[in-house]
Amino acid sequence: xxxxxxxxxxxxxxxxxxxxxxxxxxxxxxxxxxxxxxxxxxxxxxxxxxxxxxxxxxxxxxxxxxxxxxxxxxxxxxxxxxxxxxxxxxxxxxxxxxxxxxxxxxxxxxxxxxxxxxxxxxxxxxxxxxxxxxxxxxxxxxxxxxxxxxxxxxxxxxxxxxxxxxxxxxxxxxxxxxxxxxxxxxxxxxxxxxxxxxxxxxxxxxxxxxxxxxxxxxxxxxxxxxxxxxxxxxxxxxxxxxxxxxxxxxxxxxxxxxxxxxxxxxxxxxxxxxxxxxxxxxxxxxxxxxxxxxxxxxxxxxxxxxxxxxxxxxxxxxxxxxxxxxxxxxxxxxxxxxxxxxxxxxxxxxxxxxxxxxxxxxxxxxxxxxxxxxxxxxxxxxxxxxxxxxxxxxxxxxxxxxxxxxxxxxxxxxxxxxxxxxxxxxxxxxxxxxxxxx
Ligand SMILES: CC(=O)N[C@H]1[C@@H](OP(=O)(O)OP(=O)(O)OC[C@H]2O[C@@H](n3ccc(=O)[nH]c3=O)[C@H](O)[C@@H]2O)O[C@H](CO)[C@@H](O)[C@@H]1O
Ligand SMILES: C=C(OP(=O)(O)O)C(=O)O
Numbered sequence: 135x136x137x138x139x140x141x142x143x144x145x146x147x148x149x150x151x152x153x154x155x156x157x158x159x160x161x162x163x164x165x166x167x168x169x170x171x172x173x174x175x176x177x178x179x180x181x182x183x184x185x186x187x188x189x190x191x192x193x194x195x196x197x198x199x200x201x202x203x204x205x206x207x208x209x210x211x212x213x214x215x216x217x218x219x220x221x222x223x224x225x226x227x228x229x230x231x232x233x234x235x236x237x238x239x240x241x242x243x244x245x246x247x248x249x250x251x252x253x254x255x256x257x258x259x260x261x262x263x264x265x266x267x268x269x270x271x272x273x274x275x276x277x278x279x280x281x282x283x284x285x286x287x288x289x290x291x292x293x294x295x296x297x298x299x300x301x302x303x304x305x306x307x308x309x310x311x312x313x314x315x316x317x318x319x320x321x322x323x324x325x326x327x328x329x330x331x332x333x334x335x336x337x338x339x340x341x342x343x344x345x346x347x348x349x350x351x352x353x354x355x356x357x358x359x360x361x362x363x364x365x366x367x368x369x370x371x372x373x374x375x376x377x378x379x380x381x382x383x384x385x386x387x388x389x390x391x392x393x394x395x396x397x398x399x400x401x402x403x404x405x406x407x408x409x410x411x412x413x414x415x416x417x418x419x420x421x422x423x424x425x426x427x428x429x430x431x432x433x434x435x436x437x438x439x440x441x442x443x444x445x446x447x448x449x450x451x452x453x454x455x456x457x458x459x460x461x462x463x464x465x466x467x468x469x470x471x472x473x474x475x476x477x478x479x480x481x482x483x484x485x486x487x488x489x490x491x492x493x494x495x496x497x498x499x500x501x502x503x504x505x506x507x508x509x510x511x512x513x514x515x516x517x518x519x520x521x522x523x524x525x526x527x528x529x530x531x532x533x534x535x536x537x538x539x540x541x542x543x544x545x546x547x548x549x550x551x552x553x554x555x556x557x558x559x560x561x562x563x564x565x566x567x568x569x570x571x572x
Contacts, residue, residue, distance in 0.1 A: 136558055138524045138538055140515030141547040142497065146383035148544045149415070152371045152390050154178035154204070154364030156185070156533050157228075157440075158326040161303045162333045162362060163188050164231040166208040167197060168239055168307065169337055172359030176206040179364060183531045187226045191218055195232070208359070214239070220246035220277060226532070227251060230258055231300065233281060234307030237270055241283040247274065252504040254463040264292045264305035268312055289314030289353055297322040297433045302349070303330055310339040312353040321349045324434040325394045329365045336360035368394040369440045370534060371416065373509050375399075376444045377541060378418040379407045380451055380517045385544060388415035397437040401429055401445070405452055426454030426491060431462050443469045443510035450478050451517055452491040459486040468503035469510055475500050476518055494519060502526040505533045512537065516546055 159179050166174035179185060181204065189199045189206070195218065198209040216236045223229040223246040236243035248258065262272045262279065267290040270283045289312045294301055302322040307330075309316035321327070323345055331344030337360045340352040371390035378385035379402060392399060392411050399409050399416075406421035426449065431439040439462040449456040450473065460466050467482055474480065475498040479490040497520035502508030508530035515522030524530075527550070530537065538550040539559070550558040 135525055136527050136550060136552050138512060138527065138548060138550050140512055140518075140522045140524070141520065142495070142516055142518040142522070144381060144516070144545050144547050145420075146378055146381045146385055146516070146541070146544040146546060149386035149388055150374055150540050150544060151388040152366050152374065153180035153535050155326060155329070155367040155369075156180055156182055157299075157369075158329040159185060159364045160188050160228040161231050161307070161326065161330045162364065163192065163206065163208065164235055165307055165330060165333055165337070166359065167192060167195070167210045167214060167232065167235040168310065168357045169210055169359040170239065170356050171211050174208045174337075174359040175361045176208070177204065177361070177363045179204045179206050180367065180535050182533060182535060183528070184226050184228065184533065187222065188228065191222045191229050191232060194218065194222060216240050216242045216244060218245040222246075223248055227256060228300070230261065231304055231307070233261065233265070233279070234304035237265060237281045237283060238287060238308045238311040241285065241287070242281065244278055244280045247277055247279055252468055253466040258300070260294050260296070260298045260301035261304045264294075264301060264318070265308060267292050268308060268316065287312035289316040289351070291317045291319070293319040294321060296320070297347070299324055299327065302327055306330065306334065306341060306344075306349060306351060309351040309353060310334050310341065310357065311355075314353055316351040316353070318349040318351075320347055322433060323347060325365055325368065325391075333360060333362045336362060365394075366391050369438065369506070371395060372398045372438070372441045373444050373513070373534070373537075375402060375407075375409070375416070375418045376448050376513055377516060377544070379405070379420040379424070380448050380513055382420040382422060383544070384417070384419045386412060386415050386417050388413070390416040392416050397435060398441055401427055401437065405448070424448065424452040424492070426452040426456040428457045430459040433462065439463055439466060440506055442466060443506045444513055446473070446487065446489065447510045447513040447517075449489045450480070450491050450493050450495060450514065454491065456489045456491065457486050458489065461485065466504075469507035472500040472503065472507065472511055473514060476514055476522065478514075496520060497522040499523045499525070502529045505529045509534060509537065512541070512548070516541070
């Protein structure tokens with residue numbers, strides 16, 4: 135079993151470039167299935183396990199997908215299968231994002247239910263409610279969801295009970311080929327929604343209002359392939375911001391977009407971190423003394439749940455009591471137990487965690503419980519006495535490209551080793567990119 139070994143204490147310095155966003159590229163790849171003519175070319179694609187998974191789902195459905203040099207070519211102009219079996223969907227929840235495109239193009243989709251995961255039950259009822267409003271018949275049984283429409287979908291007015299990112303994306307992708315106008319109210323406003331809308335519009339769709347709470351879509355007869363460059367990953371950017379803050383470092387995070395990180399920047403500044411835009415990126419300088427704060431996760435533009443565990447690692451270092459309240463997912467505190475192994479003083483109270491700081495963290499053997507928890511444990515390790523060993527790296531590889539190599543490049547004492555203790559230099563996602571640690 136591979137593990138990452140971090141020895142705390144080094145101040146990080148230098149610059150690092152963030153990748154294209156995982157949560158933007160996954161829906162863009164599924165949207166490329168909507169093109170009945172031409173090829174789509176997607177650039178600045180992160181070489182991640184999740185990207186390999188979604189590519190395999192598309193290939194299973196008969197699309198031609200090539201992935202080289204952070205660029206994906208998709209040709210979906212031939213007839214596609216309208217099914218996605220459990221073997222594929224279980225690896226990654228975002229596979230449900232094939233539902234909207236398949237339903238829009240073929241009036242049919244039969245896809246395994248994604249099920250729950252370590253951060254909560256994560257139902258897809260809002261996606262299905264949207265499809266039904268557009269005229270699809272929905273049947274759920276034997277672990278599958280089957281959608282069937284008579285002819286073309288019909289544009290509809292859809293109000294989302296909560297601004298679900300996935301439901302907004304799926305309904306948007308279904309609506310672009312529907313007859314007439316669709317209005318999605320209380321839609322998610324995340325930058326990844328805007329990125330998807332931009333890609334759809336390049337394909338010939340008519341989507342307006344993405345990034346606001348009302349999205350309007352005028353259905354068109356057909357769509358064609360398009361070229362698209364993926365927006366920078368705001369969660370990877372935020373993770374490096376905390377790496378700098380937690381080590382009292384000074385890092386330039388290139389390609390990071392501060393407009394997408396307002397809530398994170400504002401909280402870090404409150405804690406004493408210095409942050410400013412510089413040369414197409416963000417410079418982050420850690421303070422000598424970190425101050426405590428309270429945070430509540432919320433849909434965008436609120437504080438992102440995907441930054442909750444990393445920020446908690448930083449709060450362990452702050453003077454005073456911090457309270458972190460999670461409102462987006464009902465069970466995203468699994469990492470708290472792992473932090474406690476490192477001597478953290480924290481207590482779960484309902485949907486909040488109370489953190490007493492500062493704690494002199496001690497290196498320990500810990501297991502990643504989900505993707506962002508993996509990053510958070512590494513961050514805590516950067517600030518702990520002695521060695522921290524992090525296992526269950528499959529979670530990390532879903533969403534971070536060579537985090538070990540990048541942190542080592544910034545001066546961290548960190549390495550990834552296999553079961554024989556041999557250094558591992560390449561992402562196990564198995565891409566064409568390898569990052570050398572000197
Ligand atoms: C691939 C991707 O982009 N993943 C992101 C996406 O996940 P995802 O799209 O799954 O997250 P949602 O915004 O849909 O989920 C938010 C909340 O709504 C609930 N819900 C959602 C849909 C539904 O039909 N019914 C329902 O009750 C969920 O259980 C959760 O409590 O947004 C999350 C919230 O910012 C992020 O943490 C994930 O990293
Ligand atoms: C929860 C996440 O992703 P997913 O929705 O793919 O599980 C994440 O990116 O932190």
